Amino acid sequence: MTRIRYGWSLIWNIWSGINWSGGPACRGGLRLDFNVVLKDIGFQLVSAVPEIYVETSGPVQYKVDFLMNPHRLIIDLWDVTLTGPALTVPGNETWVKSIRVSQFDPQTIRLVLDIKEPRNCVVGIDETNPARLLIKTMTELLEATWHPDGDGGRLVLKGSGRLPAEPRYDPKTGKLYIRIPQTKLGDALQAAAGADAAGSVFKLREQDSSTVEVELAIPRGHDYSVTWNQDRREITVEVKNAPLSGKVIILDPGHGGADAGAISPSGLREKELNLVVALRLKQKLEALGAEVLLTREDDRYLWLYDRVAIANRAGGAVLLSIHANNHDNRKIHGLEIWHHPDRSESAVLAKALAEAVLARTNQHFRGIMASKDFVLPREAQMPAVIFEMGFVSNQDEEKLLKTEEFQDKITDGISQGLIAYFHTPAGQ
Structure with a gap:
């Protein structure tokens, strides 16, 4: 069986030649897999950091490259069709000068982001919409401060953008580990990475180039809670005396x-x-x-x-x-x-x-x-x-x-x- 991919713009040109049997593929005939199409591209106006969205008619696979002098971020979207001519989206004057969109080959759309300066960025699928790609500069963890209160206290973490933290408590070590993906340590916290802070209450480390981990000791007989503020750019971990914990x-x-x-x-x-x-x-x-x-x-x-x-x-x-x-x-x-x-x-x-x-x-x-x-x-x-x-x-x-x-x-x-x-x- 012959398998051919076409963009949506070609559907009507071939429709009359299909021996359609009502199933997903015609026995001994022709099977058509239509590409998804680009629906929209632009800037998230409500985002606190530069954030670009690319919306398609279905989930896509992609590849990312970065080129220097001039600085460009290249994103290839596979099995995607551009239904109109090539276009250029104006930048937001903070990071991206412009976004050029073109049909690189019959199966690939290429996005070229002309950027003003190199920045760590993250490209990924929107958690709430698998057909939406998000491109944003990486969040920086700007502050990490411990505020003692009696025999407990509060750890406050502040980021330049949303902090998608993943708390995990390990009863063997008696420590809370907060993994923050798509984040790096800000310059002010780089020196504190891996070192004890505030009397060994917590530690900071970069697990890799795009993940920060916070380690916080939870004293025996104490309990903790993790909360975010409204825009999720600040995390508060409250540690309090809990002598009846587990009872x-x-x-x-x-x-x-x-x-x-x-x-x-x-x-x-x-x-x-x-x-x-x-x-x-x-x-x-x-x-x-x-x-x-x-x-x-x-x-x-x-x-x-x-x-x-x-x-x-x-x-x-x-x-x-x-x-x-x-x-x-x-x-x-x-x-x-x-x-x-x-x-x-x-x-x-x-x-x-x-x-x-x-x-x-x-x-x-x-x-x-x-x-x-x-x-x-x-x-x-x-x-x-x-x-x-x-x-x-x-x-x-x-x-x-x-x-x-x-x-x-x-x-x-x-x-x-x-x-x-x-x-x-x-x-x-």
Whole structure:
């Protein structure tokens, strides 16, 4: 079978001579593969750096050469047809004097960029459009600065153009590697390449002629986040203390739905208080790096065994069931923590929570108590406690429990108690 390529401009000249069978190729006949055509060429007006686009009717292959004296960038597009005469596109007066476009041979369009001065540039396919070729000067990494903040800080990277960074954390080395393709180090940073910077917090290196890598040490017990500004010319890596990183903590706001729990003389419902405190605690634990799951996040009823099943399926490190207490004697008040008597780790957890919360609330403490009757501490497959914040039946304690200030003290105490629990060596 004969295989011939033609440009779109020749289609009608040969159409009448084709024995068309409706398939991609005629059996024993002629197969036609039409070239793609040049649709448009010009400058990206919204680009922060010189950027040229070449748009075709389909994906293309290309080859790039550079010639000196005069300086020219040559780009050949294969299997592409120019449907009109050769043309010249005026330059943008910053880098390119003009762009000359011509049909170099029947299968190739040649673009000649007359440039004012040699610059490192990148030619590649647009990530969002495979039929669009982009030609742009290479982005320079202009600044890399570390801003300490407590026991963490921020690394700020600034480029002359977009920084298409690819972050990768290596748990073996405890370092974050940020690969920035189509970028080179600016003159001010060339001397810092490969050397320690800012007390060995980060390093810079050029992996090759068009890729920069940033290496940032992430201290143990810390977490990080990578963000870009709106035009993606600035990257911020925030490193913060995260002593609960990697810990899955299950919070169980007691009662819910038809089960209101205890109701104070003024009408405070325990189910609502439990959920408010649990949600406040969730925010604080997540800020410390923990992954937090709630058995309920709204006003719904859950069977006790359903709550345990949720915790066991999640495989949490600990389970805290948040409650408020009630008693017929309205003078009774204070904090209680319950665990199963046969679970020694639950007792250790209860002790750590009690010490941290009492140090912040100065509450009356009724003690760490043990019972085999409670479902959650008995059935949970991880250390588990029932945390009784206080008595809503006591007028003074009810007023405290309703205030954000007191809820903050309790949740701060629980957070610090969990840190102490997870960082206490076994047997101590």
